[in-house]
Amino acid sequence: MGAAAERAEEENQEWAGVTPDAARRLVGAAVEAFAERGYHATTTRDIAGRAGMSPAALYIHYKTKEELLYRISGIGHEKALRIMGAAAGAEGSATERLRDAVRTFARWHAEHHTTARVIQYELQALSPEHYTEIADLRRRTDRLLRQIIQDGADSGEFRADDVPGTTLAVLSLCVDVARWFTAQGPRTPDEVGTLYADLVLRMVGAPADRAGSRGA
Amino acid sequence: MGAAAERAEEENQEWAGVTPDAARRLVGAAVEAFAERGYHATTTRDIAGRAGMSPAALYIHYKTKEELLYRISGIGHEKALRIMGAAAGAEGSATERLRDAVRTFARWHAEHHTTARVIQYELQALSPEHYTEIADLRRRTDRLLRQIIQDGADSGEFRADDVPGTTLAVLSLCVDVARWFTAQGPRTPDEVGTLYADLVLRMVGAPADRAGSRGA
DNA sequence: GCCAGTCCTAAGCGCTTGCTCAGCGGCGCG
């Protein structure tokens, strides 16, 4: 099995909730194309072609090209929210929760950098109604992370004078992974996750208990 | 003078090197439009309209729409390189130079967030030849920052196990300011700069001599 | 007064875009 086929299979898992099969193939093709060229530079002919269909077939499963982006954004941001929620809802100190949040959130943005690039950098192409809906998901993700940092500041674990500003910086750092990460780079998604978790823990002035640790 | 006129004047200064006047107005209009909607979603009619000209006038000063993006990218990245170079070339400890680099670099990305957004997020729309040329400027900026961090690691001022990774994270953090910053937000560009400088110094484990400081 | 040169516009060309629609093939069911 070639690398392309492997990646295709992984993406099929990523979009497992999308049925029927043709609709799922279209989502995969659209993510690939949007990530590569951007939403506006991608044609419906290109998406359909990558999915092995005629241009008209796209409109059986989606009303418009924008609806495809909306579906991708919705699924992607829900996944991101769930990742952040798992870390925020876990037991443990603020330090442990922050480490876990950054590690998994950054790792996801590296591992699924095509999807992440689309959902993070093509938001402006959504319709106003769809945009506000997606923006709500992002606000909830932000709130979860801010609460972790606030907890750490309250308990004295972290030294964070500006909790909203720090939250913004941490989120920004993780999100931007989608912009620069490529599978050809020197770092695996796992390595990016642990590196970023270490950097962020120092950034908030968390006690340096194995702050330089690597590995699981 | 209204806010729009004030911003227009500031942008005229930013593009002072572009002559004649009509060409400068077109650059300003293009930056605005590209930042707002993205390169591909912007029409030459829109750019010309914002500059108060007919669509055809654009082609007297620029061969193609892509050349406009190329000019903007070149000027913008040269400015970014000069900012980083000023900080890297200054006298002082690695800590002082890193603080200055992050403060000025992040501040520029906030203050000129429209320009920054275009030059950082529309690179893929450049022609291959233009892209490699711009990529070289970015590599030089990266190298300057990496040297500061390397110096700090060598001298023992910083605790950076992974210098290239840390450099990447710091650069990523500053660049991403262009994505989320708006003039309507609660923070001034100056405040973003000092906040980010403090966060980054802690991130590299620099001695906390007034690391929580604020103001000039 | 007249010309050359500069800067701009009105009109529009050739092409691509998102999207539509009439109709076809193949499958399940009786």
Add this chain to the structure above:
DNA sequence: CGCGCCGCTGAGCAAGCGCTTAGGACTGGC
């Protein structure tokens, strides 16, 4: 076998795109 239905295609439409061209209005030099 024959029928209905679902998934799909080939062909193409209206609109908008980047860009071109012919020509007009203004300016400075003589």
